[in-house]
Amino acid sequence: MASRDADDLLRENEELRQRLEDAEGTIRAISGDEVDAFLVRRGTEDHVLVLDGVDRPYRLLIEQMQQGAATLTSDGTVFFANQRLAELLGTPLGSLIGTRFSDYVAPGDRDAVTATLGEALQRDIYCEVAIQRGDEVFPAALAVSPLLVHESILCLLVTDLTLQKRQDHERERLLEEQVARTAAESTTAALREADRRKDEFLAILAHELRNPLGPLRNGIQLLSLAGPLEPEVRETHEMMARQVENLVRLVDDLLDVGRVTRGMIKMRKQRVDARLIVSRAVESCREFISERNHQLDIDLPDDPIPVEADLVRMAQVVVNLLKNAAKFTPAGGRILLSAERTSDSGEALIRVRDNGEGIAPEMLSKVFDLFVQADSTASRTEEGLGIGLTLSRHLTELHGGTLSAASAGLSQGSEFVIRIPLASEAEAAPPSPASGAAEAGKREKPAHRVLIVDDNLDAASSLARLLSLWGHEVREARDGTTALRIAAELRPELILLDIGLPGMNGYEVATRLRADARFRDVRIIALSGYGSEQDQARSRAAGFDAHLLKPAELSHLESILASLPHA
């Protein structure tokens, strides 16, 4: 019994000791800040009472989020604010509480913000305003919502938009750049397309102009073959011959405009007197100048000025300058044209000076640009493609020379100076004009059978008469079918075949001829207004031996005839 009592006492003691220990542990844990919640009993219900922590994440959220947050009374007084808002507004948190939020809004936006706060008790409001922080103003977004409607308390969120606005700007700038780049690209594409159309147009135009030139050139040749001419008629005839040659060259130039700017034009240089260049040019545009009542003074030295030049091209340059002077000088002006040699630099100088409109200093460097005219309003009243000066400068440069412009300013007149190197004195000047064609008929040459196929009556018949005069047997055909029939009868040695025939075109005629064993060795020459590389390749493929541009150079035809095997 006693031992049992002793056991009970011992156990009781142990239990008490344990409970005391737990109680001590609890007190120690509480005072040592090791617990943060308690279980409390309200009636029969247990509740957890949290000292700290459960709402802590919410408080942390409010304090540490990037937005400024505040509760406001409906009149805009700050009730509670987070640290972030104090930082945004640049004021200590303590002095922020109790002030009006609108005090921190830039003056221009204050009324709007006050009105917004009044509305925000009814609904959520979002707006962007300028916030004043000391001397600095920055953009911010305000989100205002009702929080405790009965107490008229609002919830306000303030987001700093500085960075976002900067990014927006940057994005806009990039977008604008992108748009500008796209626009530039499409402009470039449009220009390229316009350039292509221009080349196409010029090719067609040149073709159309070449067609009537062929018969004209042949006709002039025929006249000289017809027999000796009266002196006056001969002068006119020579003038016509020269002008037709000029026309042919000009038409070629027109076609070459695209090539000129790329420097792909061929010069036919020979030793020539610069004074001749000048007089040729004057001959071409004397009328143009006198029509405008200008006085033209020409100053040439007595001694020749030998240069290595393409006479027609250089004359063309001078013509361009003279016409330019005539165009941009009011009627009744004075134009001075002179040629001289500079003893020191070994150059020939050709000057064209006028007392006309002159050139503004800023335009001086641009007058040689393609399709640029000094004064676009004035130029509209004058003819011209606006390619003259560009072409002239390129042509001069192809002679190893320079073309420069000078003017003291508007209404001060202009001066253009061509400088090209003198030809070396040592070289004799064998005058070898391509006049062989005229005498060709008289030379002892074997006669050949020639078939001319062209639907242009003038072109075919004038060429036929010319070749007949040279002593060849010539037949003509106007279309492909006739050509094939006559070819079978005539068995020609040479066929001059136009490409643009009605019905069966020249390529087809050539192909058919080549398919026939009888015509396997006949020389077939294409005559065409189109001379691009594709055109030439196509005619080669069809069986042509050569491709000549209309109007064919007579010297060319002559050498082709000379190269035919003797019958």
Added chain:
Amino acid sequence: MNTSHEKDPSPVSPDPAEVWELRLYVAGQTPKSIAAFNNLKRLCEEHLPGRYKIEVVDLLINPKLARDDQILAIPTLVRKLPDPIRRIIGDLSDTERTLVGLQLRPRRG
């Protein structure tokens, strides 16, 4: 308390095969609750590797569960097994006291 020392069961893991069942009472994710859990986890890995089970009881979800173990302050750790039941109140940040309380270390005189 020298006497109690003698009366305590053998303080250091009497049976290496025995699995300890521990119950941690917490109140949601309060900082002390989180700290207590982390401290307990670390202690167990160190002293009872592979032979302990921790049951976390969230009294915010079900306060009634506290009755069995007469919980007052939170967090509280209760050793269900091995017998006898032991309670350690607080976040278990005092490692020494926690080990003594769990009888994993002899009580110091």
